[in-house]
Amino acid sequence: MELPNGGVTKPESQSKERLAIFELAHMISVPMSLVAIIKLKVPQTIWQQGSNTPLSASEIITRVHPHGSADPHNLQRMLRLLTSFNIFFEHLNPNGERKYTLTDIGKTLVDDDEGLSYAYYMLQHHEDALINTWPFVAEAVEDPTTVPFKKANGDGAMSYYSKRPNMINLFGKAMRSVSVPFMREMLENYDGFNGVESLVDVGGNYGDCLEMIMQRYPNIRKGINFDLPHVVAHAPPLPGSLVSYFIFSYGHGLIYIQIGLGCLCSRIIHVGGDAHEFVPNGDAIFLKWLVTTSTDEDTKKVFENCYKALPNGGKLIVVEPVLPESTDESQRTRTLLGADVYNMTMYNPKGKQRTEQQFKDLANFAGFSSCRAFYVDPFMSVLEFQK
DSSP: OBOTTSOBOOOOOOHHHHHHHHHHHTTTHHHHHHHHHHHTTHHHHHHTTTTOOOEEHHHHHHHHOTTSOOOHHHHHHHHHHHHTTTSEEEEEOTTSOEEEEEOHHHHTTSOOTTSOOTHHHHHHHTSHHHHTTGGGTTHHHHOTTSOHHHHHHSSOHHHHHHTOHHHHHHHHHHHHHHHHHHHHHHHHHOOTTTTOSEEEEETOTTSHHHHHHHHHOTTOOEEEEEEOHHHHTTOOOOTTOEEEEEEEEETTEEEEEEEEESGGGGGEEEEEOOTTTOOOOOSEEEEESOSTTSOHHHHHHHHHHHHHHSOTTOEEEEEEEEEOSSOOSOHHHHHHHHHHHHHHHHTOTTOOOEEHHHHHHHHHHHTOOEEEEEOOSSSEEEEEEEO
16 A cells, blocks of 8 residues: 555554464364264274373274275374364374374263263264254344254254164264263252252153262152153163053143162153143252253243242252353353354254343243352353242
8 A cells, every 4th residue: 555655554464364264264174073083983092991002193094994095194184183172182203203192182082981972972963964954054044933954954853863763862872971971070069959859850861860860869769750752762771670661641642651660760750741831740850951942932831830840949950051141252152152053053043042141031930039050060050940
């Protein structure tokens, strides 16, 4: 740019801005590379039952594809990228050879003693049907009555999963893989189950969380695992028990009950139903990761039914992601907001994650008089509402 006196001003540099845009443009390389190394069983190969021995890309290839023509150079390119995101630690030898071990984050991709790892959550979020949905994300803005997943795949997400055994099984394993570690930490830092004699877990899937709570709190004499009938119908028998099954009508549908006969299981029953219609009675109601894809109106219905099912002095214990009031550049905020857009795209454009105040407003509408918040985890928080 020429100045009046004949001088020239140097254009303002956009190098930082340009680099930021380039990073965002190529960001898809990160999750897709991570999915690839999980499918290639790289984390297990490096971990080798706890040895975590530094391995080069060539050494990894000889273990995962001993008779193939796989390309170690392309694998190394992905390993270097994921090293920059603290999945792997790179050991650079003087001769230029690069070897890799797992960081603490990388170790979470290896199955634990229960066969669980965060790898399943990563794989589930990047199945073909979900990846094919992202080009339709603008539909959630242009027409919020359109669910992008349904537009891309011809069916709602959960209905689509349920018709494909591999997908619904992976979904269940992914949810269990993230729920179990969280529950362990929550039970170490939250004591709101003291004094509770009967506990209802709304949306409890197969009852894993309820079982963990009741093992920790023997004062809970009765546990009800409450979920949709087709979910509890496939719930495996509770450990160490014989089971009986009952089906009877209630309101607009059928209720499916599985009753365990023996040890801890004699204190737990599975009940099938819809929380928008009714919730079984209990001293306390536990609701985890259930309303994050629900509209405000649907959430009000669930909270109202929970309120009706509780005695005076009973409590509703809600465990959900809680959005910050202000928007910043922290990893926590980015993760929560990213999950919110993901749920908008895959499940319900009008469903949403909420701030603490938004949760309080919905609970107050349902009749709850007080709230205590416990930020026991960077992603999931505990909100305790008293009747």
